[in-house]
Amino acid sequence: MKKTVLWFQTGACGGDTMAILCADKPSFQSVIDNYNLDLLWHPSLSTIKMGRLDQVLEGILNDEIPLDILCVEGSIVTAPSGTGFFDTYKGQSKLHIVEKLVEKANYVVAMGTCAAFGGVHAAYPNPSDCIGLQFEKTEPNGLLEEEWRSRKGLPVINVAGCPAHPNTMTRLLVMLAQDIDLSLDYLNRPEEFFNTVVHQGCTRNEYHEYDIEDKELGGLGCMFFNLGCQGPITPAICNKDLWNGRSSKTRAGVPCFGCTSPSFPKDQDLFSTEKIGDIPLNLPLGVERHKYMAYKSLAREAAPQRVKKYKMKP
Amino acid sequence: MGKENKFMTSQTVRIDLNRVEGDLEFELDIENNVITDARCIGTLYRGFEQILLNRAPRDAMVITPRVCGICGTAHLYSAVLALEHAWQLPVPPNATRIRNLCLMAEGVQNDLRQTFLFFTVDFCDDLYQKHELYDEVVSAFAPFEGAFHRETLEFSKKMLEIVAIFGGQWPHSSYMLPGGVVTEPTSQRVIDCLDIVNTVSQWYEQRIIGDTLDNFLALDSAEAFFTWVEKEKPAHSGLGILTRFARSISLHQRGVGTPHMLSFGAYCDPETWVAGAQSDQHWVKSGFYNGETGIISALNQNEITEHVRYSWFQDYEGGKHPWQGETVPDYQPQTDRYTWAKAPRYADKVVQTGPLAELLIDGDALMNDLLKQEGGNAWLRQCARIRRVAYTFAHIRRSLEELLHNLNEPHIIAPSPSVYTQDGEGYGLVTAARGALGHWVRIRDGVIDKYQIITPTAWNASPKDSQGVRGHWEQSLIGLAVDDPENPVEIGHVIRSHDPCLVCTVHFVGTGKKITYRP
Numbered sequence: 097m098k099k100t101v102l103w104f105q106t107g108a109c110g111g112d113t114m115a116i117l118c119a120d121k122p123s124f125q126s127v128i129d130n131y132n133l134d135l136l137w138h139p140s141l142s143t144i145k146m147g148r149l150d151q152v153l154e155g156i157l158n159d160e161i162p163l164d165i166l167c168v169e170g171s172i173v174t175a176p177s178g179t180g181f182f183d184t185y186k187g188q189s190k191l192h193i194v195e196k197l198v199e200k201a202n203y204v205v206a207m208g209t210c211a212a213f214g215g216v217h218a219a220y221p222n223p224s225d226c227i228g229l230q231f232e233k234t235e236p237n238g239l240l241e242e243e244w245r246s247r248k249g250l251p252v253i254n255v256a257g258c259p260a261h262p263n264t265m266t267r268l269l270v271m272l273a274q275d276i277d278l279s280l281d282y283l284n285r286p287e288e289f290f291n292t293v294v295h296q297g298c299t300r301n302e303y304h305e306y307d308i309e310d311k312e313l314g315g316l317g318c319m320f321f322n323l324g325c326q327g328p329i330t331p332a333i334c335n336k337d338l339w340n341g342r343s344s345k346t347r348a349g350v351p352c353f354g355c356t357s358p359s360f361p362k363d364q365d366l367f368s369t370e371k372i373g374d375i376p377l378n379l380p381l382g383v384e385r386h387k388y389m390a391y392k393s394l395a396r397e398a399a400p401q402r403v404k405k406y407k408m409k410p
Numbered sequence: 411m412g413k414e415n416k417f418m419t420s421q422t423v424r425i426d427l428n429r430v431e432g433d434l435e436f437e438l439d440i441e442n443n444v445i446t447d448a449r450c451i452g453t454l455y456r457g458f459e460q461i462l463l464n465r466a467p468r469d470a471m472v473i474t475p476r477v478c479g480i481c482g483t484a485h486l487y488s489a490v491l492a493l494e495h496a497w498q499l500p501v502p503p504n505a506t507r508i509r510n511l512c513l514m515a516e517g518v519q520n521d522l523r524q525t526f527l528f529f530t531v532d533f534c535d536d537l538y539q540k541h542e543l544y545d546e547v548v549s550a551f552a553p554f555e556g557a558f559h560r561e562t563l564e565f566s567k568k569m570l571e572i573v574a575i576f577g578g579q580w581p582h583s584s585y586m587l588p589g590g591v592v593t594e595p596t597s598q599r600v601i602d603c604l605d606i607v608n609t610v611s612q613w614y615e616q617r618i619i620g621d622t623l624d625n626f627l628a629l630d631s632a633e634a635f636f637t638w639v640e641k642e643k644p645a646h647s648g649l650g651i652l653t654r655f656a657r658s659i660s661l662h663q664r665g666v667g668t669p670h671m672l673s674f675g676a677y678c679d680p681e682t683w684v685a686g687a688q689s690d691q692h693w694v695k696s697g698f699y700n701g702e703t704g705i706i707s708a709l710n711q712n713e714i715t716e717h718v719r720y721s722w723f724q725d726y727e728g729g730k731h732p733w734q735g736e737t738v739p740d741y742q743p744q745t746d747r748y749t750w751a752k753a754p755r756y757a758d759k760v761v762q763t764g765p766l767a768e769l770l771i772d773g774d775a776l777m778n779d780l781l782k783q784e785g786g787n788a789w790l791r792q793c794a795r796i797r798r799v800a801y802t803f804a805h806i807r808r809s810l811e812e813l814l815h816n817l818n819e820p821h822i823i824a825p826s827p828s829v830y831t832q833d834g835e836g837y838g839l840v841t842a843a844r845g846a847l848g849h850w851v852r853i854r855d856g857v858i859d860k861y862q863i864i865t866p867t868a869w870n871a872s873p874k875d876s877q878g879v880r881g882h883w884e885q886s887l888i889g890l891a892v893d894d895p896e897n898p899v900e901i902g903h904v905i906r907s908h909d910p911c912l913v914c915t916v917h918f919v920g921t922g923k924k925i926t927y928r929p
Contacts, residue, residue: 120567313592345584348593
């Protein structure tokens with residue numbers, strides 16, 4: 097018996113959909129083919145006729161069609177005044193549709209930071225009053241309360257990222273298709289894909305190691321100290337499983353913006369590192385400040401010429 | 411359900427479309443199975459301009475790609491050009507080459523996906539079961555099962571690796587910054603990109619057109635094209651099957667819309683590009699095509715205005731240029747206002763933008779002749795989209811060649827930090843996959859004071875303006891016969907041929923603080 101999957105878009109840019117179409121380990125096509133899934137609806141891929149999504153929704157809400165996996169892409173728009181009418185489907189607010197759908201689903205997955213935490217649309221001043229499914233930025237309780245659980249007893253699974261990493265999304269779907277036990281971290285992100293930081297695997301690693309920190313973008317060195325890179329503090333697999341099979345932002349010279357974090361995007365200038373004196377305010381996870389400062393000055397002294405002179409190309 | 415008497419009288423049907431980008435609904439008045447009026451409805455409002463307000467200007471490099479998942483590169487490019495214009499910054503040729511390269515790669519992906527993941531799927535509808543070409547079409551285009559659907563997923567994905575090579579990832583990266591790009595060209599990167607374009611263009615030649623790029627691009631008249639498409643290989647190519655089927659259901663006679671066309675030009679010339687240049691500095695020319703006179707005139711962005719009379723924003727008279735426009739969301743669902751999209755106009759005319767406009771205004775002889783012979787139509791737009799891919803491969807190769815011969819040239823001229831908080835006003839005009847995309851920015855006291863975006867779909871999906879003149883898509887539907895309003899496949903063909911993207915279109919509002927809501 098096939099497991100059903102519904103991919104529902106709310107206040108979205110479509111980035112997670114575009115990303116999942118880039119997945120290659122496994123591909124989205126392969127997941128549908130090989131794991132006995134019935135894709136009830138996907139806004140960009142569905143084969144069913146125009147105007148038939150409401151039949152799918154009706155069938156689910158009437159318990160005629162079982163719903164195993166509900167994927168939500170996009171922020172939950174609550175404006176104006178909690179009604180959600182800034183984001184409607186055939187006159188109904190998507191907020192209300194989602195509220196009803198989650199009660200029917202075995203698993204609910206927030207695909208992307210917007211659905212997980214509110215995301216970019218919820219950045220100050222949050223003009224359409226966006227929230228996440230079960231979080232409002234860092235605070236628990238979003239559309240759903242902290243204690244809410246799906247039919248299989250799990251909270252909303254937060255596949256964070258802006259967009260979420262393509263292969264994280266497809267691998268997670270495989271895990272759900274097989275009912276594999278999931279461990280979730282304190283933000284309900286699946287630990288399997290959020291137990292490493294972006295910094296691990298960055299090809300600018302020697303520059304970081306020896307404290308060769310760039311002051312301007314477009315260079316070859318580390319971007320942590322001055323240019324806003326949040327790689328050392330951001331859980332994600334970007335430098336372990338490369339994007340599009342090729343690279344990552346930090347390898348290319350774009351700072352990590354911390355997009356798997358509930359506070360993404362931070363309020364402050366994104367290309368600049370907040371500091372206390374000369375040292376970044378946010379240190380790599382778990383590091384003590386005074387030890388870090390000692391290590392960095394020794395590191396700089398130990399730097400070989402080939403790194404100091406930028407001979408190593410990331 | 412067969413035709414009943416009630417379909418013989420008038421009714422209003424509300425339909426939603428999937429397999430477009432984002433949320434699109436239409437309200438149609440149907441009388442005796444013919445569409446008599448159409449209202450195109452953008453149903454989502456996100457408010458990006460308010461989010462950008464008071465942020466550091468370069469934050470636009472991170473925020474604006476999030477307007478749209480499928481054309482984030484176009485937004486990034488437009489945003490960086492607007493800042494470079496505002497700050498009068500020079501940009502080195504290699505940076506322009508790399509920017510163009512990434513935009514081209516995204517465009518090829520977009521055009522292929524629109525055609526074979528969104529548009530041709532409709533040919534497999536039950537409605538056509540008795541059609542003589544049905545089996546061929548299903549085997550070619552059925553979702554997940556059809557050959558072209560599967561191959562397109564694979565090869566469009568491959569194309570995007572070019573963006574990842576120079577930008578780190580696709581979608582959503584921020585590798586274009588004022589003064590250049592962050593990643594230097596190396597021979598390895600260029601070779602990797604050449605490998606990708608070789609692979610994808612070979613597939614395109616074999617499967618999508620059934621001929622070489624040169625032969626296809628050499629076709630310069632309707633007659634030459636129709637002779638060519640009957641040859642064995644082209645006839646069974648993606649374009650061939652699409653053409654035979656589309657024309658057999660008269661899509662070459664449907665979906666005219668407005669005759670006027672707009673193109674912002676494509677690919678800044680790396681050697682000559684300077685922000686705010688008075689004359690056109692693009693590889694693919696910009697301009698405005700007047701569909702009534704047949705005259706192409708130079709683009710003048712001062713002629714761009716937006717109306718809000720039929721949109722859910724507080725009203726003002728007539729149309730306003732993006733720098734003057736003030737918009738305050740004002741949701742009024744029970745009035746004759748019907749959408750979150752504004753109504754952009756060029757010299758007060760309704761225009762269409764997209765691959766047909768782009769190729770025509772650049773002087774493509776084939777498009778010119780087909781337009782003359784048959785007028786604008788859904789099939790022609792689709793054909794233009796596929797043809798544009800062929801041109802883009804040539805532009806990609808040229809960009810890579812130029813990079814290969816200039817590897818040691820700079821990829822960024824980093825401005826001094828004091829520039830980043832300078833006051834200024836600028837715009838960036840880019841051709842995205844769907845057509846003309848513009849960003850207008852104003853910086854005051856070191857932060858963003860105003861930001862306006864007009865997307866290609868905003869042009870195409872425009873509602874009525876202050877004069878009550880309908881937008882391009884709305885016009886393209888009026889007079890269309892609908893066999894079964896419960897399953898309006900005909901509408902799907904016409905609208906999807908426009909390659910709509912509603913995620914982009916209804917995101918922007920002005921600086922107003924007050925929101926009025928009347929349920």
